[in-house]
Amino acid sequence: MDxxxxxxxxxxxxxWRALVAAIATISxxxxxxxxxxxxxxxxxxxxxxxxxxxxxxxxxxxxxxIVAAPFAAPIAARFGVVPxxxxxxxxxxxxxxxxxxxxxxxxxxxxxxxLHFALTMLFILSEYWINAAAPPEKRGLVLGIYATxxxxxxxxxxxLFSRIGSTGIMPFAVxxxxxxxxxxxxxxxxxxxxxxxxxxxxxxxxFIWAVPTATAAVFVFGAVETGGFALFPVFGSRIGYSExxxxxxxxxxxxxxxxxxxxxxxxxxxxxxxxKILLGCALIGLAGMCILPFISSNWYxxxxxxxxxxGVVAGLYTVGLAHLGSQLTGRELASANAAFVFCYAVGMxxxxxxxxxxxxxxxxxxxxxxxxxxxxxxxLLVGSRLLARRD
Numbered sequence: 599m600d601x602x603x604x605x606x607x608x609x610x611x612x613x614w615r616a617l618v619a620a621i622a623t624i625s626x627x628x629x630x631x632x633x634x635x636x637x638x639x640x641x642x643x644x645x646x647x648x649x650x651x652x653x654x655x656x657x658x659x660x661x662x663x664i665v666a667a668p669f670a671a672p673i674a675a676r677f678g679v680v681p682x683x684x685x686x687x688x689x690x691x692x693x694x695x696x697x698x699x700x701x702x703x704x705x706x707x708x709x710x711x712x713l714h715f716a717l718t719m720l721f722i723l724s725e726y727w728i729n730a731a732a733p734p735e736k737r738g739l740v741l742g743i744y745a746t747x748x749x750x751x752x753x754x755x756x757x758l759f760s761r762i763g764s765t766g767i768m769p770f771a772v773x774x775x776x777x778x779x780x781x782x783x784x785x786x787x788x789x790x791x792x793x794x795x796x797x798x799x800x801x802x803x804x805f806i807w808a809v810p811t812a813t814a815a816v817f818v819f820g821a822v823e824t825g826g827f828a829l830f831p832v833f834g835s836r837i838g839y840s841e842x843x844x845x846x847x848x849x850x851x852x853x854x855x856x857x858x859x860x861x862x863x864x865x866x867x868x869x870x871x872x873x874k875i876l877l878g879c880a881l882i883g884l885a886g887m888c889i890l891p892f893i894s895s896n897w898y899x900x901x902x903x904x905x906x907x908x909g910v911v912a913g914l915y916t917v918g919l920a921h922l923g924s925q926l927t928g929r930e931l932a933s934a935n936a937a938f939v940f941c942y943a944v945g946m947x948x949x950x951x952x953x954x955x956x957x958x959x960x961x962x963x964x965x966x967x968x969x970x971x972x973x974x975x976x977x978l979l980v981g982s983r984l985l986a987r988r989d
Contacts, residue, residue: 613731619787620727621744623683625751626780627720630694630773632755632852634713635827636845637773638697638706640764647703649832653954656828658707659714660820660947666718667940668802671933679723679791683784690716691777698770714946718939726935727791729923738920742863745916746856753852760845805937809925811873811980813941815880815918818976820945822883822911822969825953833957833965837894850901854909862913863920871987872921877980879913884973886911887966894962914976915942 635656642652674682693713697706725744732740762769806813827848834844866872886907893899922934949972956964 613733615787616731616790617728617740619783619790620724620731621747622783623687623780624720624724624744625747626776627687627690627717628748628751629755629758630690630776631717632752632827632848633758633769633773633776634694634697634755635824636756636759636831636848637764637769639828639831640841642703642706643832643835644764649829649954649957650951651703651954652832653825653829653950653952655703655706655710656824656950657947658710659717659824660943660945660950662711662714663718663943663946664940666715667722667936667943670719670722670936670939671802673719674723679727680784680788683720683723684781686716686719687777687781687784689713690720691774694777695767695770695774698767718943721942722936722939725919725939726931729931729935731790732923737923738863738865738867739860741916741920741923742860745859745863745912749852749855749859749912753849753856756845756848756852760842760849764841802933802936802940805930805934806941808934808937809922811876811983812918812922812925813938814976814979815876815914815921816938817941817945817948818880818972819911819914819918820942821949821952821972822945823949824946825949825951826965826969828950829953829957829965833962836957836962839897843897847897847901847904850905851908854905854907855912856909858909859912859916862910863916866917866920871984872917872924873980873984875917876914876921877977877984879910879917880973880977880980883907883911883914884970884977887970887973890966891963 639652639656642655647655677685690713693709693716696709696712700706700709728740728744729737758772759769762772830848831841831844834847835841839847862875866875869875886903889903890900893903919938922938923931952972953965953968956968958964960967
């Protein structure tokens with residue numbers, strides 16, 4: 599009896615050690631992303647590039663992620679999960695600091711490819727690690743914690759940007775150091791990582807359509823998050839905000855994510871159909887973008903709106919991932935995680951281009967209008983599927 603209890607305790611400790619390592623790793627990367635997205639956009643804006651070109655540079659991240667998604671499992675199977683994670687962290691760190699030393703626009707496109715190929719691999723393998731290690735009865739809680747800590751990273755990134763600015767090597771050196779630091783928790787949990795070599799992995803493409811409300815949710819979130827974060831500093835400057843004030847508004851979005859993801863994740867464990875929560879997130883996202891143009895002159899009201907809006911919209915990712923994990927297990931879940939991140943990457947590709955073009959055609963209000971269209975599309979999709987089920 600005692601030996602059984604000891605074995606169970608060791609298993610629980612292993613689960614939580616693996617969870618801590620995976621969550622800490624990807625959250626450190628989140629800080630670098632939160633710092634890098636507005637940093638690169640502001641620098642490109644200062645060099646005279648149009649919103650469309652800034653959006654194009656950010657959209658390259660989506661292309662790199664789309665290319666990376668099918669390779670995550672095969673590369674991890676060939677080299678092992680931990681060596682792959684460490685390799686991708688090194689590639690990401692040196693790509694990040696490379697933006698300081700290479701100033702040509704086309705070189706920034708190349709660096710975006712390397713950076714976001716590595717980041718996509720990190721997200722796929724970390725989220726699979728989290729899903730594999732999470733106790734099924736606590737999946738909502740674990741994913742809520744994951745999303746909260748990741749959101750803290752995203753919130754800290756813009757705050758760092760507001761403090762250190764966009765000039766000199768300092769912001770790039772900080773991002774470089776943060777990404778390298780993420781190697782430490784991976785090393786500490788080396789023996790607790792999932793072994794891809796023991797499983798036969800199925801192609802990920804069919805899982806894009808297996809749980810459409812989950813994959814469409816992450817597509818919309820990817821478009822809104824990347825397009826919104828990349829172009830918000832430009833939107834802010836065009837309506838009169840300072841660089842620091844625009845960056846702080848991005849931080850309020852991140853803080854909303856921090857406070858709301860655990861409640862949203864827990865709520866998703868206590869409803870009979872998670873799609874109802876996904877629909878609610880989409881409708882609140884739509885309402886927020888409809889309101890934004892009318893209150894943009896008041897920074898404090900905008901901050902309050904974005905605090906709530908950002909936290910609820912991030913629920914598309916949290917609840918979508920929980921919905922996916924509840925529908926699939928084992929080998930299918932590994933492939934579905936790749937499909938999930940693939941759809942997020944497609945959103946990253948579409949979002950910045952759509953928002954940038956919308957702002958070039960419609961002016962600053964094009965920012966809100968374009969994001970509202972994404973939410974309306976998803977609300978119609980989920981609403982139609984809920985009605986179809988009722989019928």
